Each structure stands twice: as structure tokens, then as C-alpha cells.
Amino acid sequence: MVITTTIPDSGEQLQPTFASRYVRTPVPKYKMPADPIPKEAAYQIINDELMLDGTPRLNLASFVTTWMEPECEKLMMAAINKNYVDMDEYPVTTELQNRCVNMIARLFNAPVGESDTAVGVGTVGSSEAIMLAGLAFKRKWQTKRKLEGKPYDKPNIVTGANVQVCWEKFARYFEVDLKEVKLSEGYYVMDPVKAVEMVDENTICVAAILGSTLTGEFENVKLLNELLTKKNKETGWDTPIHVDAASGGFIAPFIYPNLEWDFRLPLVKSINVSGHKYGLVYPGVGWVIWRTKEDLPEDLIFHINYLGSDQPTFTLNFSKGSSQIIAQYYQFVRLGFEGYKNVMENCLENARVLKEGIEKTGLFNIVSKEDGVPLVAFSLKDSSKYDVFEISGSLRRFGWIVPAYTMPPNAEHIAVLRVVIREDFSRALAERLISDIEKVMKEMETHPIRVSTKTAHVTATVDETQDGDDGGKKHIKKSARETPEEITTYWRKLVAGKRTGIC
Amino acid sequence: MVLSNTFSKSDESIHSTFASRYVRTALPRFKMPENSIPKEAAFQIINDELMLDGNPRLNLASFVTTWMEPECDKLIMASINKNYVDMDEYPVTTELQNRCVNMIAHLFNAPLGEAEAAVGVGTVGSSEAIMLAGLAFKRKWQNKRKAEGKPYDKPNIVTGANVQVCWEKFARYFEVELKEVKLREDYLVMDPVKAVEMVDENTICVAAILGSTLNGEFEDVKLLNDLLVEKNKQTGWDTPIHVDAASGGFIAPFLYPELEWDFRLPLVKSINVSGHKYGLVYAGIGWVIWRSKDDLPEELIFHINYLGTDQPTFTLNFSKGSSQVIAQYYQLIRLGFEGYKNVMENCRENMLVLKAGLEKTGRFNIVSKDNGVPLVAFSLKNNSCHDEFEVSDYLRRFGWIVPAYTMPPDAQNVTVLRVVIREDFSRTLAERLVIDIQKVLHELDTLPSKITAKIALNGENADKNVTVVTKKSAIETQREITTVWRKFVMEKKKMNGVC
Numbered sequence A: 001m002v003i004t005t006t007i008p009d010s011g012e013q014l015q016p017t018f019a020s021r022y023v024r025t026p027v028p029k030y031k032m033p034a035d036p037i038p039k040e041a042a043y044q045i046i047n048d049e050l051m052l053d054g055t056p057r058l059n060l061a062s063f064v065t066t067w068m069e070p071e072c073e074k075l076m077m078a079a080i081n082k083n084y085v086d087m088d089e090y091p092v093t094t095e096l097q098n099r100c101v102n103m104i105a106r107l108f109n110a111p112v113g114e115s116d117t118a119v120g121v122g123t124v125g126s127s128e129a130i131m132l133a134g135l136a137f138k139r140k141w142q143t144k145r146k147l148e149g150k151p152y153d154k155p156n157i158v159t160g161a162n163v164q165v166c167w168e169k170f171a172r173y174f175e176v177d178l179k180e181v182k183l184s185e186g187y188y189v190m191d192p193v194k195a196v197e198m199v200d201e202n203t204i205c206v207a208a209i210l211g212s213t214l215t216g217e218f219e220n221v222k223l224l225n226e227l228l229t230k231k232n233k234e235t236g237w238d239t240p241i242h243v244d245a246a247s248g249g250f251i252a253p254f255i256y257p258n259l260e261w262d263f264r265l266p267l268v269k270s271i272n273v274s275g276h277k278y279g280l281v282y283p284g285v286g287w288v289i290w291r292t293k294e295d296l297p298e299d300l301i302f303h304i305n306y307l308g309s310d311q312p313t314f315t316l317n318f319s320k321g322s323s324q325i326i327a328q329y330y331q332f333v334r335l336g337f338e339g340y341k342n343v344m345e346n347c348l349e350n351a352r353v354l355k356e357g358i359e360k361t362g363l364f365n366i367v368s369k370e371d372g373v374p375l376v377a378f379s380l381k382d383s384s385k386y387d388v389f390e391i392s393g394s395l396r397r398f399g400w401i402v403p404a405y406t407m408p409p410n411a412e413h414i415a416v417l418r419v420v421i422r423e424d425f426s427r428a429l430a431e432r433l434i435s436d437i438e439k440v441m442k443e444m445e446t447h448p449i450r451v452s453t454k455t456a457h458v459t460a461t462v463d464e465t466q467d468g469d470d471g472g473k474k475h476i477k478k479s480a481r482e483t484p485e486e487i488t489t490y491w492r493k494l495v496a497g498k499r500t501g502i503c
Numbered sequence B: 001m002v003l004s005n006t007f008s009k010s011d012e013s014i015h016s017t018f019a020s021r022y023v024r025t026a027l028p029r030f031k032m033p034e035n036s037i038p039k040e041a042a043f044q045i046i047n048d049e050l051m052l053d054g055n056p057r058l059n060l061a062s063f064v065t066t067w068m069e070p071e072c073d074k075l076i077m078a079s080i081n082k083n084y085v086d087m088d089e090y091p092v093t094t095e096l097q098n099r100c101v102n103m104i105a106h107l108f109n110a111p112l113g114e115a116e117a118a119v120g121v122g123t124v125g126s127s128e129a130i131m132l133a134g135l136a137f138k139r140k141w142q143n144k145r146k147a148e149g150k151p152y153d154k155p156n157i158v159t160g161a162n163v164q165v166c167w168e169k170f171a172r173y174f175e176v177e178l179k180e181v182k183l184r185e186d187y188l189v190m191d192p193v194k195a196v197e198m199v200d201e202n203t204i205c206v207a208a209i210l211g212s213t214l215n216g217e218f219e220d221v222k223l224l225n226d227l228l229v230e231k232n233k234q235t236g237w238d239t240p241i242h243v244d245a246a247s248g249g250f251i252a253p254f255l256y257p258e259l260e261w262d263f264r265l266p267l268v269k270s271i272n273v274s275g276h277k278y279g280l281v282y283a284g285i286g287w288v289i290w291r292s293k294d295d296l297p298e299e300l301i302f303h304i305n306y307l308g309t310d311q312p313t314f315t316l317n318f319s320k321g322s323s324q325v326i327a328q329y330y331q332l333i334r335l336g337f338e339g340y341k342n343v344m345e346n347c348r349e350n351m352l353v354l355k356a357g358l359e360k361t362g363r364f365n366i367v368s369k370d371n372g373v374p375l376v377a378f379s380l381k382n383n384s385c386h387d388e389f390e391v392s393d394y395l396r397r398f399g400w401i402v403p404a405y406t407m408p409p410d411a412q413n414v415t416v417l418r419v420v421i422r423e424d425f426s427r428t429l430a431e432r433l434v435i436d437i438q439k440v441l442h443e444l445d446t447l448p449s450k451i452t453a454k455i456a457l458n459g460e461n462a463d464k465n466v467t468v469v470t471k472k473s474a475i476e477t478q479r480e481i482t483t484v485w486r487k488f489v490m491e492k493k494k495m496n497g498v499c
Helices: A039-050 A070-078 A091-107 A126-148 A165-173 A192-198 A221-235 A323-360 A388-396 A427-446 A449-465 A482-496 B039-050 B070-078 B091-107 B126-148 B165-173 B192-198 B221-235 B323-361 B388-396 B427-446 B450-459 B474-492
Strands: A119-123 A156-160 A177-181 A203-209 A241-244 A268-274 A286-290 A302-306 A309-313 A364-366 A375-380 A404-406 A415-420 B119-123 B156-160 B177-181 B203-209 B241-244 B268-274 B286-290 B302-306 B309-313 B364-366 B375-380 B404-406 B415-420
Touching: A039 B070, A039 B091, A039 B323, A070 A323, A070 B039, A070 B070, A091 A119, A091 A286, A091 A323, A091 B039, A119 A126, A126 A165, A126 A203, A126 A241, A126 A268, A126 A286, A156 A165, A156 A192, A165 A177, A165 B302, A177 A192, A192 A203, A192 A221, A203 A221, A221 A241, A302 B165, A323 A364, A323 A375, A323 A427, A323 B039, A375 A388, A388 A404, A388 A415, A388 A427, B070 B323, B091 B119, B091 B286, B091 B323, B119 B126, B126 B165, B126 B203, B126 B241, B126 B268, B126 B286, B156 B165, B156 B192, B165 B177, B177 B192, B192 B203, B192 B221, B203 B221, B221 B241, B323 B364, B323 B375, B323 B427, B375 B388, B388 B404, B388 B415, B388 B427
Parallel strands: A156 A177, A156 A203, A203 A241, A241 A268, B156 B177, B156 B203, B203 B241, B241 B268
Antiparallel strands: A119 A286, A268 A286, A302 A309, A364 A375, A375 A415, A404 A415, B119 B286, B268 B286, B302 B309, B364 B375, B375 B415, B404 B415
């Protein structure tokens, strides 16, 4: 009699993930692995490694949205496999983009009639938006110069030294000279007077920022417009303005409706705004709006024809996901003007609470202004014992990511900490941050990191040399550890010097 | 006694969505609405409108991935709020990107040492990748010409007329001339011989396509390399090659490993590939790999310093989501080499099934080759009565989106229908498509073509009248005009402006 066993071997599929061999093998890093692994294992391995990333919502360095309603997330997940550029296959998604463009154009007071279509496009972010706007200016200026028979090989753009890095990218990649108006202590945005002075016949446009990355301040676009109009009358150069409203574009219309910064000013020809900042959408969407059709040269537009329908496109990116566009439309429809206003007012209120809490410590100067993007930028009154970089490092232990930066020229000696107040930064979090800052400051005051180690080493070496020949002289010999520390601090300061490259 | 009415009107917030007033008001189209509406209503309204979009998985026009495993969807959703550019805040995500770059570089046989880091970057798609690669070539060429004291104001790039529209965009936006090698009816990709002939001292690079959009063919990069090496010896211009492997980059290494098209060829300096095509990730990710550090001019790289850590970046886009990068890494480790190979073999197999089914109808010529991107491009043997555009239209009624295109010059007489076989196009769908195409043909056959209809109408009067005056009805005239106009517009249209 043969007894056969009917119990099968427990296959690998039955093993729970952390019991399987997949968590024992090293994670592939440089070369594609030869064999497949079960999807549960792949998910777990990646998910676990990602736990060590920062928490997006505690990242107070970023303006970019980190929370959306679950209903919106449902819509985003459903649209994640829709290739946005397939305009003929997804006509509704394309229509939603057009609606967003129209809504934003009217929000910015573009001179469009009731049922006219606005000129604009959705992009992946303000970087792409700025490059498209810059391209349009460059092409328009070149065409004008060719007609006048003048040289067109040295275009330049005038901005403040506080510009975001994408302007520098635009300048370098598209071969345009960047003429930066230097900042000064106490004045951390572009001075319109100096800017207009720098304008010459090769200037393709002057770029003003509504919501400077460093301090959240709005630049005075109205003054710039007036001064530039006067200069244009004298020179006949017709230099236009572009407003980089990446952050401010979704704040000013709701909180400061009387502030004239948009198409109400005649020289403003294009505006960009980040949907993923105060447009309240996850990262991956920006918008650029032109004043009229004339401001967008026709030869930059490509006509893609799919199955007979003609759709003009002018973007750098082609295939991309549709989720963020749909999310932007959701926010417009869901919140409406009233909703956005409420969110922005909340942000300003929480910024005020945070500012007051920080002032109460008595150790900081507030560098940011009340009006502008809701953020709090603050510097130390006294940086001799410790600096803002160390405070930033210490705050990380509590989970907060609060960045520290030095200002661009000519204000490099000012270093600030900056907290951005986003939609999901509630009052409770603000109060918790204040109390954690107070804890950190208490630590710094009682145990300043730098000085204590130095004195400790100095005392040690002084004792040693006192027995030396020259008893009178005290050689403060640096320990082996101190030298690399000093080098690192010096290097860090050097590297930290380029603080203009920030988001 | 006062009877108070205690029956209150129900609170708006408890109305079910379709009972509420929100579905009675028109959805705002040009102006932001004044007031907020409940999130359920917002979701429902938008969701319902989007039902009228095409079904992504039945969109046979696109190479871009339309299905991923649920585990990956979970990872995607979890990272949707991570801004990819925050390298210091999300170091693991940044690390995952670097790993993908390295894996893809090794897949393309980049000449790297054991622990040497590859040079490359993740982009939003092949468009951005191509623009970055083109920028690198342009800058390198300009520096070379400046050093030689020669003029550097007229750079050009040599490609086939079958290039995807992003090359034209690159040319126009970055002020580089595009020199296109014209196609022929029997040769629908770039001819390496003609391409090399067109190279001059201002050529910044020659771009070859691995997986032409129109018929899936791989261009002969090896021949191009050999011919260009010879020309470079004679001229001393040192013209490099870029391979646009948007589709083919994730096919050739698995199905045709012997095919030499990548960094094994010495003149190939950079390659781009779409992660969202056969990289099997949702729309929104591409990769560009350079052969070595020397091929990427240092002055194009920006150094962003966050809290002390230095990270070099060279992309056009700044802030963007992290989901697709993580999804790409998931696919690379989940499937591994073997997994990708299996998927590509399945695609090829289903492609052959579809091709056989179409051939069996006896009505089509197959324009695509067996080797290349798994797609079937086919044209009607006889398109005098009905053309490919009509077949495409009729197929829509069954839910299929099958595009019809005319070829770019000089092969404009050739019109094709094209079905792309993606990972999620199974055998059952292939068989169903063949059946539906047969149904469409059957219907079109019974429908009179516009010319025959005219004659039939007047045939009854033929006995009575001596002369047959073919009087056109108002609708017929309109139809004719529309058809003529449509054909005119089609010819004028740049049919190679296709994804």
C-alpha cells in the first residue's frame, strides 16, 4: 500500500511578506534585477524605504500643496491613466483645462469679452509657464528688431536678484542675458526705480514677482508699470512686463482685490501662477495667461491634428497625466471665490499667530511683511553663539522641516528661517511649532553647540602647554576634531552662500 | 391654541447629490463661481462629465500605459503630495530616481565602471528629455566652434521626416534648424545614407528613432553609426548621434538583445526613453541618459543648495509630483529583466494574432514590420469607395479608438490605420477587435459610396431621358464639398504631428 501525501508544499505565495526571502535580499540599486518578485513584496519594500522620507505636511519649506479632499483624490486616481495630450480621445478633460484657463484669466482681469476665449495654457509648473512666457517675449522682440533692421542677438531680461531659480534656467537655456537688480538690507525685493534704469533696447521684458520666495513680499508692479510707461514714451522701445505670480496669483485676488498688479496695468502682457501652490492642487500644475492673442506669436504654436480636429498647442511637455488639471477644476468649482477667500484668510490669521508667538520669545527679528504670501521669515537678533542653520537642524528632531537661507546679493549677511503657512497648517500646529521653537531656543541658550566644544578643547590643550618651556605663552592648539569641524562649517557657509536657488 | 409647524424643510446638507439643487445649476465655464458647493456635489458633477471622455484602455492610438497593478496605485496615491524637487526633504525619493537612472543606463550598456554613477535624469516625458539632450548637444557644439573661432549662430539637426512633433518643437523653441530626410513610399523611416549626406559643419547631432511613431520600425542606428564614423574621419567634425528610443528603449533590450543601437555604438552620446510607454508607468515620466559626464556640459547644470546639501539639477520642470518616479522603480524591481521580457513577448504575440486576423479578411495591406514596436499599421487594399478615415469613424461606435493618418512627405499617398499593442491589450481584445473590424467593413460595403449613390439615384430616369444629367442634391453637394475640403485639410495637416 502506498500512502501518498496530499499536503502540498507551502508555496512561496503563502508566506507573509516579512517571512519571505524578499526582505533578505539586498535591494537592487544599480542594475535591473534579473527576476521578477511578487507585487506585495515590491510594494512593501518600496513603501518601507519611503517611510524615511520627510512628512510632506510637516515640510514647512514648501509652498506646494500637501493635502486635498478625499473626493478630489478619487477623481485624481480615476484620471491617472489619461494622457492629457490626447485631446481628441479625452475631449472633456481638454474642455476642463480650457475652462480653468478662462477662469484664471478673468480672475486676473484679462481684457476678454463675456464669451471670448482667453489665451493661456496649463503647464507642469511655473517653470514651464515662465519658459513659455519668456519664449513669447523673446520671439516678439526678435521679430520687432528684425523689422527695424537692428541686431537681435543679445536679448536680456531685467529682474530682481530675489528671483526663483527657474528664471536663471530660462536665461541660460534660451540664451537670454539676466540683468539682476541687487537687493539691499531691509529691501528684499526688486526696486522698480533701479529696474527701469537697467532697461535698454535689448530688454525683452521686465519680470516682477508677486510673492517673493524669500520673504513673501509683493513687488510694486503698479509703480513699475508707471515708471516703465514713462520710459517707453521717451525711448519708444515698448518694453513689456511679465508678472511671476507663482505664489501671489491665488492670494492677491482674494485678500487684496484693490491691489493693482495684473492685467489692469496696461504693460502687463503675461502672468504665470502655480496651481500647485495657493491654487491648492498637488504638485504638477501651473498656468500661464497672455493678455491677448497678439502677445503670443503664432509661429510658436503647433497645430496637432488628430482624426480631423485641430488643436493648437504651445507647451514644452507633451504626454503627461490629467489628474492635476481635473483637480484644479475641482477646486474652482468646489470652493468658488468665497471658498478660496476663506482659505487665504485662515492662512493669514495663522501666520499672524505664528509671528506673534515668535516675537514673544524676544530672540528674533521678523523679516517678512504682514501683506503678502502667508509666511513668516525671521532672523536671529544675536547670531554670535549660534545661528539659524543650527536652529533649523535642531527643529528637525521634532519632525519639523524649517529651512534656513542666506539672502542673495547684496544682503548675503542676513540669514533667515522661513515657515510657509499652507492651507493645512492649522492653528493647533502653529501653536505646537511655537512651543517647539521655544524648546529649541532654551536648549541653544543653555548649551550652545559651538562654543562649549571649543572651550572644552582649549582648556585641555592649555593645561598641556602650561608645563612647556614658554610657560608664559598659551598655545591654543586645535584638536584633531576641531580642524575638520571648522573646515566643514566654513565649507557649509560657502555652499550655503548660493541661496537663491530655492523653490 | 396655536399649532406650530414642526415639520422643517430638510437641511440641504442631507440631500442626496442628485436631489440637491447643485445638479440643476449650470456648471461654471468662464468665470470662477462665487460660492462654494459641497465636495460630494463637486465630485459627482465632474465625475459625470468625465464619463464622456474616451475609455483610456480602449484608446488604441496611444503608446502610453493605461493600466498598473493596484499595489503600485497605492504607492502612487501615497506619494501624490510629495514635491519631487524637494531633494533634501525627500531623500529616499531622490535616491529612487538615481537608482532608476543607473538601471536604465546599464540596460543601455552605458560604459560605466562597477560603482560609477550614471549620468542621467528623470523628466516629465520624452519631450523634456529630448530638449535637454538637444540643449547639451547645442552647447557642446557652440563651445567647440567658439574655441575654433568659427561662427556658431546656425546650428542644425538631422532627422527623418517621421520624427515626433517634439523634435520640431525643440528646433523652433531653441532656434536650431531642422534638416529632415524625406521618406519614400517603400521606406518609411530615416535612410542613414541620406542622413549622413545631409550632415554639415553646423550639425549638432543626428537623431535616429528606435520605434518610429507611424509604423513602429527601428531605424538602422548601427549603419548610421558606421557611415557617420567614416564621414567624421574625413571631415573632422565629430558629429554625434542621439537615439530617440521613446518607445523602443524598453523593447529592444528584452526582445532584440543582439541589436546594436545603444551605447555599444561609439557615436551614440545620449538616449531618451519614455517611462510611460513601454516602461509600463502611467503618463508623466521619461528618462534621458548621457554616455558620460563629458557629454553633459557643466554650465547647463544648476546647483541647488538646501540646508547645506548640494544637488545638481538639469531639468526644464521644477516642482512636480513624485508618483511616477516611484512607480517606475516599482516596475523595475517588481518585474525585473525577466518580467519585462515576458510582457514584451506577450505584446509581440498578440500583435501577430491581430496581424493574422487582419490579413485573413483579405482587405488590408500590412504596413508595419514584425520586428519593432508591437503595433499593427494597415491600409485598405481598395480605398476608392471608403477610406481608412471612415473605418476609423465607424470603429468608434464599438468603443474602439483606432486612429487613421497619412504619412509625411514624400509618402503622403499612404494612409494607415494603426493599432498599438500595449501591455493590457490581451488576446481576447485582439480577437474582438478583428471581429468588430469585419463588422465595420461589412457595413461600409453595404453603404453606397458617394459616387455610386448619385448614379443609382438617376439610374431610374435613364430609360426616360436620353441624357443622364446627374443632378446633385443639396446634401450631396455639401457632402462632396466636405469630403474635398477634408482631404485638402488632411493633406495640408502635418500628419506626423502624432504621439
